[in-house]
Amino acid sequence: MELNWSLKEIYEGFESNEFTTDLETLDRIIKDINVWVDFLPRDKEHQVENLENYIKKFTIFNDLRDKLSMFINLKLSVNTQDKIGLKYSDILEHKLTGIVESNTKIERYISSIKDIDECINQSVYLKEHEYILKEIIKTSSYLLSEKEENIIASMRNTGSNAWIKLKDNLISNLMVEIQEDNEVRKLPLTVVLNMAYDKDENIRKMAYEAEINSYKKIEEGVCASLNGIKGEVLTVCRLKNFKSPLEESLLKSRMNEKTLEVMLEAMKESFPIFRKYLKRKAEILGHKNGLPFYDLYAPVCECNMEYTYDEAVKFVEKNFRTFSDKLGDYVLKAVNNNWIDVMPKEGKVGGAFCENLQFIGESRFLLNFGGSFSDVVTLAHELGHGFHGECLKNETTMNSYYPMPIAETASTFCETIIKRAALKNADKKQALAILEAEISDCTQVIVDIYSRFIFESKFFEKREESALSVDEIKELMINAQKESYGDGLDRDYLHPYMWTWKPHYYDPEYNYYNFPYAFGLLFARGLYEKYKNDKENFVDEYEKLLSITGKNNLEDITKTMGIDITKKEFWKSSLKTIEDDIELFIELSKK
Numbered sequence: 001m002e003l004n005w006s007l008k009e010i011y012e013g014f015e016s017n018e019f020t021t022d023l024e025t026l027d028r029i030i031k032d033i034n035v036w037v038d039f040l041p042r043d044k045e046h047q048v049e050n051l052e053n054y055i056k057k058f059t060i061f062n063d064l065r066d067k068l069s070m071f072i073n074l075k076l077s078v079n080t081q082d083k084i085g086l087k088y089s090d091i092l093e094h095k096l097t098g099i100v101e102s103n104t105k106i107e108r109y110i111s112s113i114k115d116i117d118e119c120i121n122q123s124v125y126l127k128e129h130e131y132i133l134k135e136i137i138k139t140s141s142y143l144l145s146e147k148e149e150n151i152i153a154s155m156r157n158t159g160s161n162a163w164i165k166l167k168d169n170l171i172s173n174l175m176v177e178i179q180e181d182n183e184v185r186k187l188p189l190t191v192v193l194n195m196a197y198d199k200d201e202n203i204r205k206m207a208y209e210a211e212i213n214s215y216k217k218i219e220e221g222v223c224a225s226l227n228g229i230k231g232e233v234l235t236v237c238r239l240k241n242f243k244s245p246l247e248e249s250l251l252k253s254r255m256n257e258k259t260l261e262v263m264l265e266a267m268k269e270s271f272p273i274f275r276k277y278l279k280r281k282a283e284i285l286g287h288k289n290g291l292p293f294y295d296l297y298a299p300v301c302e303c304n305m306e307y308t309y310d311e312a313v314k315f316v317e318k319n320f321r322t323f324s325d326k327l328g329d330y331v332l333k334a335v336n337n338n339w340i341d342v343m344p345k346e347g348k349v350g351g352a353f354c355e356n357l358q359f360i361g362e363s364r365f366l367l368n369f370g371g372s373f374s375d376v377v378t379l380a381h382e383l384g385h386g387f388h389g390e391c392l393k394n395e396t397t398m399n400s401y402y403p404m405p406i407a408e409t410a411s412t413f414c415e416t417i418i419k420r421a422a423l424k425n426a427d428k429k430q431a432l433a434i435l436e437a438e439i440s441d442c443t444q445v446i447v448d449i450y451s452r453f454i455f456e457s458k459f460f461e462k463r464e465e466s467a468l469s470v471d472e473i474k475e476l477m478i479n480a481q482k483e484s485y486g487d488g489l490d491r492d493y494l495h496p497y498m499w500t501w502k503p504h505y506y507d508p509e510y511n512y513y514n515f516p517y518a519f520g521l522l523f524a525r526g527l528y529e530k531y532k533n534d535k536e537n538f539v540d541e542y543e544k545l546l547s548i549t550g551k552n553n554l555e556d557i558t559k560t561m562g563i564d565i566t567k568k569e570f571w572k573s574s575l576k577t578i579e580d581d582i583e584l585f586i587e588l589s590k591k
Contacts, residue, residue: 001310005364006338010071010357014084022068029061030098037102040109047119048126054106055129059397061099063359068092070355077366079347080172093157100153101146111140131551132398139251142240152236160229160508167225170218171501172349176210189501190344194370196297208294215497219470222500227467233508234463245460245511253516254403254553259565260515266571267446267518270579271486274447277439277582278488284589292493297374300436303429305373309342312376316383319421324539330387334365344368350501354382356389358400363389373437377415384414391546402549404513406557408520410546416528435585442578445521451484452514456505473499522574526563529577
């Protein structure tokens with residue numbers, strides 16, 4: 001089974017004629033759009049034609065931009081030291097600034113059309129893109145002048161984009177010194193992070209301490225990156241008259257503030273039951289003062305829950321088929337076509353992700369597979385993202401860009417499928433391990449995500465005044481963990497460096513990339529309850545839901561499934577399913 005992904009379906013390589021030709025074609029497309037925008041007829045008779053041309057021209061541009069940028073980013077994600085890739089990343093960033101002024105001009109033009117509904121109703125093509133056009137009008141009040149938008153885009157190349165590259169370089173090349181058998185070994189951070197799932201407590205603790213110690217070598221550089229990026233975000237928000245980065249994130253998330261507020265309230269109210277779980281896990285592992293951070297992912301019982309990659313694939317495929325053959329077939333499609341890069345290696349970024357390649361109707365998946373049940377769940381999670389893309393394959397490019405919170409729904413739903421299916425066929429020890437792994441994941445998405453939300457909010461608050469030192473950032477992280485985890489964690493063993501390797505803090509375009517995970521988990525939990533009650537009709541309704549996620553706001557998308565996400569009751573009902581799992585886990589753990 002191939003363990004490295006194939007990218008030749010995009011380009012054979014940086015040296016290929018197609019890649020260099022497409023870079024030149026991008027220049028021509030940008031020039032064509034710039035000329036078209038400058039000579040756009042402004043009379044009412046041309047409004048429908050102008051709107052149609054906007055969608056057509058920018059669809060061509062978006063497809064080629066995505067093709068080039070995704071190829072470059074995918075190449076760099078498995079080798080952050082790829083000098084040719086880094087060079088082309090800079091080249092592409094520079095080229096893309098050439099369309100910023102025209103993009104601002106055309107969006108201002110669209111927002112100036114007084115009766116947009118009249119135009120939309122005259123064209124089936126425009127009707128198909130109604131939400132996108134109205135979203136442009138909604139967000140136009142935050143646009144700066146064409147020149148100002150262009151300056152910001154240009155400055156980002158030597159600002160936040162450069163900081164991101166520095167941080168990625170530092171993290172991906174960080175070697176952690178591990179003491180084993182009187183010998184010091186240097187291992188990539190991704191390998192050491194996987195040791196958190198080891199069955200040996202000594203290895204888990206040693207890996208945690210070595211990891212914490214290793215960050216001292218890069219903490220100043222990563223600190224500067226975070227300060228630089230968040231400082232830029234605050235500056236741009238002020239220029240655009242956003243009240244805060246959170247307001248901008250909610251706008252991009254197509255989510256209203258009330259929905260976020262009631263979800264966070266419900267999450268906070270559920271903390272006592274999560275702390276009860278953490279303290280019970282601590283007892284099982286022999287701890288008296290709460291769970292130390294290094295044991296958050298520790299297995300709670302001795303059972304065979306280790307998997308080869310081949311076993312993991314078969315496990316996921318089999319259990320996906322309990323939902324639908326289409327979902328099971330998708331696993332084979334991804335594996336057999338070499339869409340997945342599987343193993344940790346030096347120079348490879350940490351974590352896992354899915355990149356949906358709408359322009360060719362495929363996806364690519366990056367894993368750092370370590371063989372634990374959690375890694376199997378991660379495989380299912382990322383394939384869920386890919387299946388979401390599969391359901392959007394017949395949508396136009398502009399209708400395939402879905403917001404952050406809904407992005408985590410299909411992935412989390414797929415996690416739930418395999419965990420529930422696995423529980424049915426497990427013996428007592430395996431059932432306890434699977435149930436605990438699910439609760440552990442939920443704890444991350446509810447409790448830890450809440451701590452990340454607090455941390456980011458406090459960081460922005462402090463960054464308004466000045467840049468933060470390493471010690472100040474560490475203190476913010478520790479305080480956020482204390483507030484969320486309470487007495488569930490041992491306060492002598494928290495993690496002051498959780499801001500270093502998490503990529504979510506370092507994207508200036510997507511701040512607060514934390515609450516979307518909670519949304520995805522809880523919405524997926526709610527959907528799964530509906531699935532259990534109506535399996536016959538649910539699958540088609542679910543696929544239809546995923547297919548419309550790029551052309552509506554969250555409140556209206558979720559209403560198609562009969563769910564009102566502006567009510568706290570929905571979030572509490574989803575959290576109740578996790579509470580039930582925790583009570584069952586505690587009961588089973590005492591038998």
